[in-house]
Amino acid sequence: xxxxxxxxxxxxxxxxxxxxxxxxxxxxxxxxxxxxxxxxxxxxxxxxxxxxxxxxxxxxxxxxxxxxxxxxxxxxxxxxxxxxxxxxxxxxxxxxxxxxxxxxxxxxxxxxxxxxxxxxxxxxxxxxxxxxxxxxxxxxxxxxxxxxxxxxxxxxxxxxxxxxxxxxxxxxxxxxxxxxxxxxxxxxxxxxxxxxxxxxxxxxxxxxxxxxxxxxxxxxxxxxxxxxxxxxxxxxxxxxxxxxxxxxxxxxxxxxxxxxxxxxxxxxxxxxxxxxxxxxxxxxxxxxxxxxxxxxxxxxxxxxxxxxxxxxxxxxx
Amino acid sequence: xxxxxxxxxxxxxxxxxxxxxxxxxxxxxxxxxxxxxxxxxxxxxxxxxxxxxxxxxxxxxxxxxxxxxxxxxxxxxxxxxxxxxxxxxxxxxxxxxxxxxxxxxxxxxxxxxxxxxxxxxxxxxxxxxxxxxxxxxxxxxxxxxxxxxxxxxxxxxxxxxxxxxxxxxxxxxxxxxxxxxxxxxxxxxxxxxxxxxxxxxxxxxxxxxxxxxxxxxxxxxxxxxxxxxxxxxxxxxxxxxxxxxxxxxxxxxxxxxxxxxxxxxxxxxxxxxxxxxxxxxxxxxxxxxxxxxxxxxxxxxxxxxxxxxxxxxxxxxxxxxxxx
Amino acid sequence: xxxxxxxxxxxxxxxxxxxxxxxxxxxxxxxxxxxxxxxxxxxxxxxxxxxxxxxxxxxxxxxxxxxxxxxxxxxxxxxxxxxxxxxxxxxxxxxxxxxxxxxxxxxxxxxxxxxxxxxxxxxxxxxxxxxxxxxxxxxxxxxxxxxxxxxxxxxxxxxxxxxxxxxxxxxxxxxxxxxxxxxxxxxxxxxxxxxxxxxxxxxxxxxxxxxxxxxxxxxxxxxxxxxxxxxxxx
Numbered sequence: 073x074x075x076x077x078x079x080x081x082x083x084x085x086x087x088x089x090x091x092x093x094x095x096x097x098x099x100x101x102x103x104x105x106x107x108x109x110x111x112x113x114x115x116x117x118x119x120x121x122x123x124x125x126x127x128x129x130x131x132x133x134x135x136x137x138x139x140x141x142x143x144x145x146x147x148x149x150x151x152x153x154x155x156x157x158x159x160x161x162x163x164x165x166x167x168x169x170x171x172x173x174x175x176x177x178x179x180x181x182x183x184x185x186x187x188x189x190x191x192x193x194x195x196x197x198x199x200x201x202x203x204x205x206x207x208x209x210x211x212x213x214x215x216x217x218x219x220x221x222x223x224x225x226x227x228x229x230x231x232x233x234x235x236x237x238x239x240x241x242x243x244x245x246x247x248x249x250x251x252x253x254x255x256x257x258x259x260x261x262x263x264x265x266x267x268x269x270x271x272x273x274x275x276x277x278x279x280x281x282x283x284x285x286x287x288x289x290x291x292x293x294x295x296x297x298x299x300x301x302x303x304x305x306x307x308x309x310x311x312x313x314x315x316x317x318x319x320x321x322x323x324x325x326x327x328x329x330x331x332x333x334x335x336x337x338x339x340x341x342x343x344x345x346x347x348x349x350x351x352x353x354x355x356x357x358x359x360x361x362x363x364x365x366x367x368x369x370x371x372x373x374x375x376x377x378x379x380x381x382x383x384x385x386x387x388x389x
Numbered sequence: 390x391x392x393x394x395x396x397x398x399x400x401x402x403x404x405x406x407x408x409x410x411x412x413x414x415x416x417x418x419x420x421x422x423x424x425x426x427x428x429x430x431x432x433x434x435x436x437x438x439x440x441x442x443x444x445x446x447x448x449x450x451x452x453x454x455x456x457x458x459x460x461x462x463x464x465x466x467x468x469x470x471x472x473x474x475x476x477x478x479x480x481x482x483x484x485x486x487x488x489x490x491x492x493x494x495x496x497x498x499x500x501x502x503x504x505x506x507x508x509x510x511x512x513x514x515x516x517x518x519x520x521x522x523x524x525x526x527x528x529x530x531x532x533x534x535x536x537x538x539x540x541x542x543x544x545x546x547x548x549x550x551x552x553x554x555x556x557x558x559x560x561x562x563x564x565x566x567x568x569x570x571x572x573x574x575x576x577x578x579x580x581x582x583x584x585x586x587x588x589x590x591x592x593x594x595x596x597x598x599x600x601x602x603x604x605x606x607x608x609x610x611x612x613x614x615x616x617x618x619x620x621x622x623x624x625x626x627x628x629x630x631x632x633x634x635x636x637x638x639x640x641x642x643x644x645x646x647x648x649x650x651x652x653x654x655x656x657x658x659x660x661x662x663x664x665x666x667x668x669x670x671x672x673x674x675x676x677x678x679x680x681x682x683x684x685x686x687x688x689x690x691x692x693x694x695x696x697x698x699x700x701x702x703x704x705x706x707x708x709x710x711x712x713x
Numbered sequence: 714x715x716x717x718x719x720x721x722x723x724x725x726x727x728x729x730x731x732x733x734x735x736x737x738x739x740x741x742x743x744x745x746x747x748x749x750x751x752x753x754x755x756x757x758x759x760x761x762x763x764x765x766x767x768x769x770x771x772x773x774x775x776x777x778x779x780x781x782x783x784x785x786x787x788x789x790x791x792x793x794x795x796x797x798x799x800x801x802x803x804x805x806x807x808x809x810x811x812x813x814x815x816x817x818x819x820x821x822x823x824x825x826x827x828x829x830x831x832x833x834x835x836x837x838x839x840x841x842x843x844x845x846x847x848x849x850x851x852x853x854x855x856x857x858x859x860x861x862x863x864x865x866x867x868x869x870x871x872x873x874x875x876x877x878x879x880x881x882x883x884x885x886x887x888x889x890x891x892x893x894x895x896x897x898x899x900x901x902x903x904x905x906x907x908x909x910x911x912x913x914x915x916x917x918x919x920x921x922x923x924x925x926x927x928x929x930x931x932x933x934x935x936x937x938x939x940x941x942x943x944x945x946x947x
Contacts, residue, residue: 365527366528
């Protein structure tokens with residue numbers, strides 16, 4: 073199904089979509105990839121509010137290496153991903169080792185995401201602080217597009233976004249069908265029993281956290297490369313962490329296309345409200361979004377797509 | 390894990406913290422080397438940190454109560470404070486009411502808001518998974534923020550009331566607003582402590598946080614107890630708003646700047662443990678103030694958050710909390 | 714005093730009680746015995762409203778229990794000493810007892826009731842300011858029974874009072890139940906310690922796999938071959 077959607081999208085792009093819908097789709101796909109990365113942890117009860125940290129690292133490390141070291145994102149992104157993994161291990165290992173779960177895990181990761189945001193602001197001499205940061209444009213010294221990973225044509229970005237998004241879904245499926253899924257399901261049911269059954273709780277959790285961190289950091293880096301502007305508030309901090317979680321929950325945390333669905337709904341809603349109502353009512357989109365979220369949690373805790381699939385399944389069964 | 394253990398950890402912490410941040414560095418100012426011990430600005434910073442601790446303590450008080458009793462994290466707590474600040478601002482500046490009645494209206498409104506949050510949202514989620522509770526209140530956070538943006542705009546508003554400051558010694562100045570915040574926080578912690586330990590209802594609130602089901606057997610209507618706790622928690626948010634509005638500008642996103650720290654104070658102090666929360670608030674405030682003094686205020690926050698993460702590994706039950 | 718008729722109950726899709734009918738008359742002590750997992754605790758929880766009955770009727774002195782919300786059950790004079798005691802561990806003994814007298818009519822007579830409980834359990838008076846979580850197992854059981862007595866109940870529900878206690882302490886607990894009976898309280902007790910419980914009660918029901926298998930006077934059941942073989946290991 074994902075492939076079918078991708079196919080339709082590619083055809084649409086080739087036929088030639090105007091830049092605006094193309095832009096919206098690129099943004100949605102990149103976020104959908106990030107959301108999918110978060111859901112890998114979230115579905116096993118590892119509710120991280122710290123993914124803003126990974127995203128911020130992905131974006132800022134890549135951009136800083138490019139601006140100050142002239143390092144191409146082709147190398148910069150892997151370095152950034154390695155940093156994200158390192159951070160995931162440094163925080164994740166003790167968390168899992170000391171059995172920090174539930175509210176506590178959420179709050180530790182929340183602190184992590186604030187640490188990264190405040191660090192970015194504090195190092196304003198290099199990162200531009202709250203004012204944001206712009207990677208050096210490729211035009212300055214005739215660096216080829218491919219080296220700078222900056223493309224003028226939206227179509228190129230569109231293809232990149234689709235490939236990355238499909239890769240995200242593939243990772244989701246791989247995890248879904250692997251042993252690690254059974255291990256983590258067991259752990260989220262009852263950690264002690266899982267440990268007693270011979271599952272290395274710390275290692276399994278750490279594995280999924282590392283995968284999730286890498287995906288999120290990559291999402292951050294791509295977002296930066298595409299938008300060519302980042303600020304602490306758009307790629308890190310509690311607000312972004314919450315945005316990630318909300319979108320996934322809205323779409324459906326337990327199904328493959330749930331995070332994508334969440335990205336489509338939340339980003340489209342925000343975009344439509346922004347265009348329709350414009351600047352007269354700054355904040356209306358978020359107000360509706362907030363209320364919708366509360367209603368979802370109370371009435372549709374499995375998310376829109378999750379609930380639809382459930383209903384479909386019970387009707388057939 | 391006895392009392393002694395806790396005391397020792399606290400003492401060690403305090404020593405390490407002050408050694409690292411206050412006394413080890415000597416300060417170079419305008420070419421002169423100033424030894425930290427004789428530096429009046431450092432003392433001023435530390436006193437201000439102490440006073441900031443009062444505000445943080447008060448801020449986390451209501452959250453702590455709700456967290457401890459209902460076992461739900463109100464991610465939107467700081468936004469309730471923000472709305473309280475707006476209420477006071479409007480009553481005072483726009484409708485021209487005197488300051489004290491404005492503050493009372495602010496407290497009343499946030500208490501009602503707390504009641505409403507529980508009645509409309511949390512009540513349906515008391516037995517839901519923690520993630521869903523977190524997210525629902527997170528939705529409220531977005532809603533309050535944007536509702537405030539819609540209603541009040543994104544401008545920074547200032548009450549325009551200054552209580553001024555006074556000289557503690559020749560060189561050390563202390564702001565009245567901060568001192569008032571500190572004193573109010575201390576009185577409130579004491580008051581809440583007495584309420585929880587001495588009164589029948591307070592004892593019942595503590596009991597219900599230890600075993601929900603059994604209190605039903607004692608004839609307690611859990612739902613009503615939770616509503617009351619939420620209203621008290623909301624009222625405490627309003628009280629915090631009164632003190633914050635004297636010191637800071639109001640804007641729709643002001644909650645994000647102190648919300649996270651309020652949660653961390655609760656957890657660090659040991660959930661539902663008022664005294665622990667009080668101590669944690671001062672540790673955080675000194676970390677922030679001293680970090681800000683030696684480096685940048687953001688580094689102060691970074692230290693505070695890193696300290697929190699590390700402490701969660703060492704004592705996940707909080708400074709004065711007990712393992713369940 | 715208490716009458717159950719045709720009660721079904723369970724958790725989710727699992728049914729734990731099938732068509733249970735039993736009766737406790739004023740002044741009696743009645744035991745429910747049976748193996749682990751027979752539904753004894755469920756029965757107690759259904760009576761005190763923690764689990765809703767799916768069908769059947771329950772009355773307490775002719776008042777309908779099924780329609781009474783859980784927090785009002787205690788106002789009808791039923792006090793439940795739950796399985797595993799369930800004290801408030803981080804509160805003092807006296808605060809625990811205070812919570813037992815939460816309902817207004819008990820609160821009004823708090824001082825008098827407290828004296829009553831302290832006279833019954835002098836050990837509790839000694840430990841009044843100690844945290845309940847630091848008491849020994851037997852003391853915790855006393856505190857739990859004391860807490861239930863604080864509401865001034867007519868009927869006391871005791872769920873496995875001897876569980877997890879050393880044999881000497883178990884003796885003490887059954888001794889206490891005798892003392893409580895002398896104070897004109899009606900008692901419904903669930904126990905696995907069949908041999909000892911049959912010495913303090915008047916009648917007993919045997920609950921197996923959620924159904925009442927047998928009932929009779931304590932003497933009849935202690936003499937019953939099957940009961941002796943299955944539950945007393947004789």
